[in-house]
Amino acid sequence: MNPTFDATQRIARISAHLHPSNFQMGESSGLSRENCRAKGGAPGFKVAILGAAGGIGQPLSLLMKMNPLVSVLHLYDVVNTPGVTSDISHMDTGAVVRGFLGQQQLEDALTGMDLVIIPAGVPRKPGMTRDDLFNINAGIVKTLCEGIAKCCPNAIVNLISNPVNSTVPIAAEVFKKAGTFDPKRLLGVTMLDVVRANTFVAEVLGLDPREVDVPVVGGHAGITILPLLSQVKPPCSFTPEEIDYLTARIQNGGTEVVEAKAGAGSATLSMAYAAVKFADACLRALRGDAGVIQCAFISSQVTELPFFASKVRLGRTGVEEIYPLGPLNEYERAGLEKAKKELASSIQKGISFIRK
Secondary structure (H helix, E strand, O other), X not given: OOHHHHHHHHHHHHHXXXXXXXXXXXXXXXXXXXXXXXXXXXXXXXXXXXXXXXXXXXXXXXXXXXXXXXXXXXXXXXXXXXXXXXXXXOOOOOOEEEEEEOHHHHHHHHOOOOEEEEOOOOOOOOOOOHHHHHHHHHHHHHHHHHHHHHHOOOOEEEEOOOOHHHHHHHHXXXXXXXXXXXXXXXXXXXXXXXXXXXXXXXXXXXXXXXXXXXXXXXXXXXXHEEEOHXXXXXXXXXXXXXXXXXXXXXXOHHHHHHHHHOOOOOOOHHHHHHHHHHHHHHHHHHHOOOOEEEEEEXXXXXXXXXXXXXXXXXXXXXXXXXXXXXXXXXXXXXXHHHHHHHHHHHHHHHHHHHHO
C-alpha cells in the first residue's frame, strides 16, 4: 500500500467531516459526504443541536459528544460554529462532529437527523421574565421548525428555547401547517425543573440526589412549575414550611441563577446537563430500551389544556404513553389550578403567534 495515498485518504475523510459544505470529493475516491465516516466511528444515532455556539449549546454539544449512543453530531448556529466544531471534534469519542453556519446551511444540518435538540435563542437577563423573551425566541423557533418539517419530519424534537410554555405550541403549529405534526415526537424539555427538585429535596432529606425522584408537572415557568412532593420517591413527608420552601425554590430556580450571575447569564450549565439527561433518555428509547420514563411538556389530554408537562413513557416513536397525575393533596390541587390559568395564557400566546 502507498503510504502517501493512505495518508491522503485519511486527511480527506477528516476534512469531509469538519467542512462538509465546502468539501468536494471526486467519484473515483469511492467516498461521499453521506457515507464518509471517520475510521473507528461508533454506530448510533444522528443528532443535531440548533444553537450549538450559545451558553447552553456549547456545554450541551460537549456532553453529547461524550454520549456513546451518538454516531453523528451536527452543530448549527448563526455565529461561531466553526470554532466550537473544531474544538469539540478533537475529543476522542466515537461521534463524528460536523459544523454548520448560518441559515443557508440549516437544511444540510438537519437532513437525516434522528434527534434534534433546540437550545437556540436569547437568554434571560436580570429583570427579564420568560415572556420578555417571547418575541425574539418565537421567531427563531418558527424558522428552525420550518427547517425540521422540510428536512427531518420524523425526528424526535427536544425543545429547550424559552418560554417553553409558548415555544412548544409554536413548533406544533408550524408542523401542523407543514402537514408533519406528530404529537409523540415534539417534547418540551422541563428536565431542569426535575433536576432542581431532586437536588433541593435531597438537601432537605439528607439524601443523595440520585436516589430521589420528584415528579414535576404543569409547565416550565414560575407558578406553572408544580412539583408533586406528595409523590416523591423514596416516600417521605414534609412539614408545611418545607413544602412552601421547596415549591418556591423549585419554581424560582431559574431566577436564583440569573440573580447569582448578576448580569453574566442564566442557567446554562445545569440546563445543558438536564438537556443531555433528557436527550439520553430519548436515545435509549429510540434504541428500544424498555421503561424509559421522564417528565416532558407535550401535547396532552391529562388536563383540559392542549399542552401539559407530566410523566411519559418514551419509545421508538417518541411518547408512547402519558401517565395521569395521580393522587394530589389539597396544596397540589390548589397549585394545579393556578398553574393551569397561567399556562393557558402562555399556550394561547404561542398558537396566536403562528395563526395571526
